[in-house]
Amino acid sequence: MSAAKTSIFLTGATGYIGGAVLQKLLQHPNASTFDITVLVRNAEKAKILESKFGVKVVVGTHQELDKLESLAENADVVFHCADADDLPAAKAILRGMKKRHAKVGDLPILIHTSGTGELTDDARGMYATDTIYSDLDVEQIKSIPPTAFHRNVDLAIIEADEQGYVRAHIILPSTIYGIAEGPLFEAGVSNPHSIQIPLIIKGSLDRKRAGIVGLGKAIWPDVYIHDVAELYIVLFDSIMNNPEKTGHGWEGFYFGENGEHSWYQISRAVGEAMVELGLTDDPEPTPFSTDELIKYFGTEWLGNHNGTNSRCRADRGRSIGWKPRYTTEDMLKSIKPEMIVLKKKLESKA
Template sequence: MTETLSVFFLGGTGYLGGSILAELTKRHPEIRFVTLVRNPADNAAFQPLGVEVINGTHSDLVLIEKLASEHDVVVNAADAETLALSKAILSGMEQRARERPDAERKPILIHTSGTGILAETVDGVFHSNKIYDDSIVDDIKSIPENAFHRDVDLEIFSAAKNGLVDAYIVAPCMIYGKCRGPLPHPSMQINGMIKMALMHKEVVQLGPATNVWNSLHIDDLCDFYVLLFEHALSGKDRSTDPMERFCWASGEEFAWGDVAKELAKLLHAAGAIKSATPRELTLQDEPNLMLTASNARAVSNRGSCTFGWKIQGPSLWETLPKEVE
């Protein structure tokens, strides 16, 4: 009898992770999903998805290592920054590989990073014409070792090179749109800008806010993960360099100042703020502007070329009125 495929999922209670988990369970009800939940009061929210819940935190490294050793696939959509967490996951997966040398496939890791790894300057100014392409391995190799959470990505690349684990890294850009997960959450950066606007009674931006990022609707991100998940399970991936399994999940470019202008119009029209024009501040004035301070430009060719991903969701500009509501 063929064993049921099992997936250990971290991040199911969050905005990104919850949405991804919901889509995976919808499209693959035949697969067993297990997720880690901090608060037992949230357990019931996962019952409609058919997801098994283990109560614990990301600091429970012994538990996480054990769970990683018990499943065919681990998806980490929870924490891109904590090296100890990734080491525990990889240790458990490597243990599984050693214990099952004749298994049909190696343990598979899908790890969530982010285009924040490209952030070099934090002044709200456009600085670079460089666009990082995930189909060009040298672009991925050129990211500095001291970049934001690069140490975690490098640890995963190293483990994959050792040959016991098949590891994929997805680096999403700025994600917007309604959460699809079992627990409701707003989007991070857009909601953060709205909160700051309500606090200051006007939309604020960092300097001229000419700095550029990419945007992607949450539904398109979920589709990306499902297609990558299916590709990883297919056994058709012939890449030899672990860095060839690094993918940007990115879409349309935008300048943060343009978002600020549109939010100012919408919030002012709704009577929520006093001005229809954004005000320039510094990080000293408003430290939370760090959320929108950098440039991060990336193109997701690997997703479209390798597993047929296509962007289909509404644009950022189409969804801003709903975000304001």
């Protein structure tokens, strides 16, 4: 008799992170032992996922909480790679996992996506902080205020772990960069672009000058898209092979970082790329006005988010064997090629 397959439910398959994680699961050495199900809105993408990639697909939205609950209940492992701030969706997934634990008696595994936005302050680009978080420092992680960005969802997940019906792990990516590549992205299933840097690029292109929040002095970590996707796989493998040595709950926070940058460095690189492409004559960024923050980022608060500090070290992920390869220097080099692609896309829509 063949061994039972590991049933995996993944959210966010058509997104940037979720697509990169799903792609790595499909390329995993043990992929033949996985039974992967995803939830997507788009029926056309669902067909491609099923026919070309052999993934089971349920068409629906994260507002259909009964579907989320049922899909989570039927999974050994849940990769939640969609909206980090959707508390109802997270609670539905946890309800499903609780039902599974009560019915089957096993301990289902959750790998949830949060973000280092949880560590931010209100610097507005005016200063750098000396506070650096380590994901191995549990007391420091516990000290993050409950009002912090993403924190309400993370706390609900930690509570579920403490209640003993799920083994919860939370990955907190930082500034993710790079145009994602590979079969899922080439097939048009998953979004190849991040959010933070592309928004700064698009805003800068529109105003014909690189933009910045304040003086750009605040500092964030950064991580390459396929490096952070590999963190999910390293964590998953560690959970499957060495569960007692793999931290969960309060010991289950895993930062995704491989270096850090100031916001000025990003905006200056945007400015230099614009000069090289003949789009402006001065590489030096100028501050976004309040109106521009709203125009380019949706709200003034979200705009100012690009002037916050968020400093951390991915010590826990490295302790279980994660070895990110790409650095802050690679991040800065990625800005010009991303600008070229985004500019073409904007022109094709115009």
